[in-house]
Each structure stands twice: as structure tokens, then as C-alpha cells.
Amino acid sequence: MSRKRVAILISGTGSNMIRLIESMAAPDHPAEPAVVISDRADAPGLARAAELGVPVRAVERRNGGTSEFEARLQALLEEADTGIVCLAGFMRILGADFVARWAGAMLNIHPSLLPLFKGLDTHRRAIESGMAVHGCTVHEVTPELDSGPILGQAVIPILPDDTPEALAARLLPVEHSLYPLALHRFASGNKDRFALL
Numbered sequence: 001m002s003r004k005r006v007a008i009l010i011s012g013t014g015s016n017m018i019r020l021i022e023s024m025a026a027p028d029h030p031a032e033p034a035v036v037i038s039d040r041a042d043a044p045g046l047a048r049a050a051e052l053g054v055p056v057r058a059v060e061r062r063n064g065g066t067s068e069f070e071a072r073l074q075a076l077l078e079e080a081d082t083g084i085v086c087l088a089g090f091m092r093i094l095g096a097d098f099v100a101r102w103a104g105a106m107l108n109i110h111p112s113l114l115p116l117f118k119g120l121d122t123h124r125r126a127i128e129s130g131m132a133v134h135g136c137t138v139h140e141v142t143p144e145l146d147s148g149p150i151l152g153q154a155v156i157p158i159l160p161d162d163t164p165e166a167l168a169a170r171l172l173p174v175e176h177s178l179y180p181l182a183l184h185r186f187a188s189g190n191k192d193r194f195a196l197l
């Protein structure tokens with residue numbers, strides 16, 4: 001069976017992107033990295049992806065506005081013969097038409113236990129909520145922000161003296177386990193929800 005070609009979209013460090021690429025090197029993996037695209041040409045993750053042998057592209061916002069930006073992004077995805085799009089720290093909200101084009105084929109990782117704490121600043125909001133647990137979610141992308149069907153979630157405790165920075169640092173390695181597993185299952189056609197506890 002042919003492997004699904006995965007485009008990974010980043011804006012910064014790309015640590016989740018690196019883990020996704022590494023995971024796809026496994027024998028019999030149902031997906032393969034096709035391209036890494038950043039909306040910032042200076043994103044540190046681009047150099048790392050290139051070192052790993054994955055084609056990299058930058059698609060920067062120009063004066064043309066959202067539809068022009070998304071048309072260029074779409075062209076890059078098609079050029080790479082993309083079957084699945086993974087958002088991995090891609091800090092740009094995509095328009096409804098673009099999202100509709102990739103319905104059922106675009107994933108995102110969000111650093112909270114959705115549907116709690118959509119949007120930014122999730123670690124501080126989790127601490128301030130008084131909850132005892134926090135976590136991360138991989139979900140399908142739909143036009144409403146951070147609201148698509150949940151594929152997998154992982155949970156960590158919130159410790160008594162946690163700061164947003166400490167909590168984020170403890171969550172990131174858990175994201176690195178969750179996203180590759182979610183992608184493997186998704187590329188295999190398995191959309192059943194799963195939990196890492």
C-alpha cells in the first residue's frame with residue numbers, strides 16, 4: 001500500500017515536527033514526510049528539517065492578504081503531492097475555504113485538554129483554573145478554532161508550585177509521544193479516540 005505523504009506546517013522551533021519526521025522512519029509506517037512548510041522563513045525548525053533530508057519551503061505573508069497567502073500554501077501542498085497536513089506549532093489561523101479543502105486530512109496538536117482552553121496561553125489558564133491535570137490534544141482541524149474531532153489526548157498532573165513555563169516544559173515531551181502515535185493511527189485509517197494516561 002502506498003504511504004500517505006505528510007506536509008508539516010510550523011512557525012518556530014518545530015520540535016513536534018522533528019518527532020513526526022523521525023517517527024515516519026519506522027519500517028512499515030503508513031506515512032512519509034513530504035515537505036515542511038513555515039510561514040516564517042527564519043523558523044529554526046526549517047534548518048533542522050532540511051538536515052533530516054525533508055524538502056523545506058517558506059510561505060511568508062505578503063501584502064496580498066489571507067486568500068493570496070493560502071493560495072500559495074495550497075500550491076506548495078499540491079506540489080508535494082500532500083495527502084495529510086499536520087499543523088505543528090503553526091501560529092496562523094487558516095480560513096474556512098482552506099480548511100474545507102483539507103477536511104478529514106488535516107491534524108493539529110494543541111497544548112490543552114480540549115475542549116478546555118482553546119486558543120493561546122493554555123498553561124497559565126490551566127494553572128489558574130485550579131485543575132489537578134493538564135494535557136495535550138491531537139484533533140482534526142475544522143473551521144472553528146481548536147474544535148475539530150479529538151483523535152488522542154495525553155494527561156499530566158499540575159503540581160502545586162507549577163509555573164506556566166514549568167508546566168509547558170513538562171508537557172512538551174508528552175506532545176512528542178502523542179502526535180506521532182496519533183499520526184500513525186490516522187494514516188492507518190483509525191480515527192478512534194485514544195488516551196495516554
Ligand code: GRF
Binds near residue numbers: 014015110
Ligand atoms: C507546542 O506546544 C504545540 O502544542 C503548540 O505549539 C507548540 C509548538 O512547539 N501548538 P514546537 O514548535 O513543536 O516545538
